[in-house]
Amino acid sequence: xxxxxxxxxxxxxxxxxxxxxxxxxxxxxxxxxxxxxxxxxxxxxxxxxxxxxxxxxxxxxxxxxxxxxxxxxxxxxxxxxxxxxxxxxxxxxxxxxxxxxxxxxxxxxxxxxxxxxxxxxxxxxxxxxxxxxxxxxxxxxxxxxxxxxxxxxxxxxxxxxxxxxxxxxxxxxxxxxxxxxxxxxxxxxxxxxxxxxxxxxxxxxxxxxxxxxxxxxxxxxxxxxxxxxxxxxxxxxxxxxxxxxxxxxxxxxxxxxxxxxxxxxxxxxxxxxxxxxxxxxxxxxxxxxxxxxxxxxxxxxxxxxxxxxxxxxxxxxxxxxxxxxx
Numbered sequence: 001x002x003x004x005x006x007x008x009x010x011x012x013x014x015x016x017x018x019x020x021x022x023x024x025x026x027x028x029x030x031x032x033x034x035x036x037x038x039x040x041x042x043x044x045x046x047x048x049x050x051x052x053x054x055x056x057x058x059x060x061x062x063x064x065x066x067x068x069x070x071x072x073x074x075x076x077x078x079x080x081x082x083x084x085x086x087x088x089x090x091x092x093x094x095x096x097x098x099x100x101x102x103x104x105x106x107x108x109x110x111x112x113x114x115x116x117x118x119x120x121x122x123x124x125x126x127x128x129x130x131x132x133x134x135x136x137x138x139x140x141x142x143x144x145x146x147x148x149x150x151x152x153x154x155x156x157x158x159x160x161x162x163x164x165x166x167x168x169x170x171x172x173x174x175x176x177x178x179x180x181x182x183x184x185x186x187x188x189x190x191x192x193x194x195x196x197x198x199x200x201x202x203x204x205x206x207x208x209x210x211x212x213x214x215x216x217x218x219x220x221x222x223x224x225x226x227x228x229x230x231x232x233x234x235x236x237x238x239x240x241x242x243x244x245x246x247x248x249x250x251x252x253x254x255x256x257x258x259x260x261x262x263x264x265x266x267x268x269x270x271x272x273x274x275x276x277x278x279x280x281x282x283x284x285x286x287x288x289x290x291x292x293x294x295x296x297x298x299x300x301x302x303x304x305x306x307x308x309x310x311x312x313x314x315x316x317x318x319x320x321x322x323x324x325x326x
Contacts, residue, residue, distance in 0.1 A: 045127050052123035059115045067108035102174055107167050158210035163192035172217050179216035180207055222262055223291040225284045227298045232277045232312045241267055247305045260290040277314025
């Protein structure tokens with residue numbers, strides 16, 4: 001049985017076309033007709049992949065540059081954090097650098113992940129389009145899968161979004177003393193999902209960001225050292241008040257405490273009256289995080305000064321009444 005000669009593809013008669021050039025070299029009709037698919041499409045796909053890799057590299061390099069801390073031990077903010085609110089207290093010293101570095105690194109990590117997802121996702125869609133695949137069913141299926149994952153990972157998404165807002169707003173950072181409800185202590189690490197605290201007993205607490213409904217930060221702006229001193233009913237309140245104000249002023253002007261004090265002490269007078277006695281209150285505005293050390297120093301100094309001046313503590317009156325036990 002003789003086979004009839006087939007008519008060469010029409011593209012082989014178009015001078016200058018890729019089909020024509022391949023046919024002139026190979027004299028193969030199928031190869032010349034498929035030249036566009038065998039050569040052009042792979043080159044386009046390769047170009048899309050190469051551009052995606054290059055674009056991802058440039059974007060990640062740019063993000064690394066704006067999240068990097070300035071060299072030379074400078075305390076300046078990374079470029080990424082300059083438009084954002086900064087609440088890091090200066091008294092944290094070297095912890096401020098770690099706080100800023102961690103904050104910038106975390107936000108930068110999120111930006112790099114988002115950039116990678118968007119660039120590679122777009123490149124994948126373009127490659128499928130070059131292969132002639134209908135994208136409508138794939139996009140619809142991806143939407144359904146996304147909704148299902150969203151319902152199944154609500155807590156994870158909640159933690160992630162809460163962590164992002166905490167980072168952007170700088171609600172707290174490394175070195176801050178915070179109270180988040182279930183736990184309180186010094187912040188050791190802040191992540192997008194978990195915040196790590198260490199309390200006064202040394203216990204490490206891992207708190208999910210999505211579960212933090214309120215934050216009490218004792219390390220922002222300023223703090224107030226509150227000192228309550230007990231006295232007996234027989235004490236001369238006016239004299240005790242004058243003595244406490246004088247001694248507190250002298251102590252707070254010392255070299256050890258003066259750098260932490262922002263304003264002169266304020267003597268508020270009688271705070272409470274109880275069956276055991278009365279309490280006098282004194283307050284001092286200090287640098288954030290220094291209220292506890294100032295309170296301890298003032299309390300010890302004032303109690304010693306009152307005892308030296310002959311003031312009895314609230315229980316002294318009751319303990320001294322009657323003969324001493326044999």
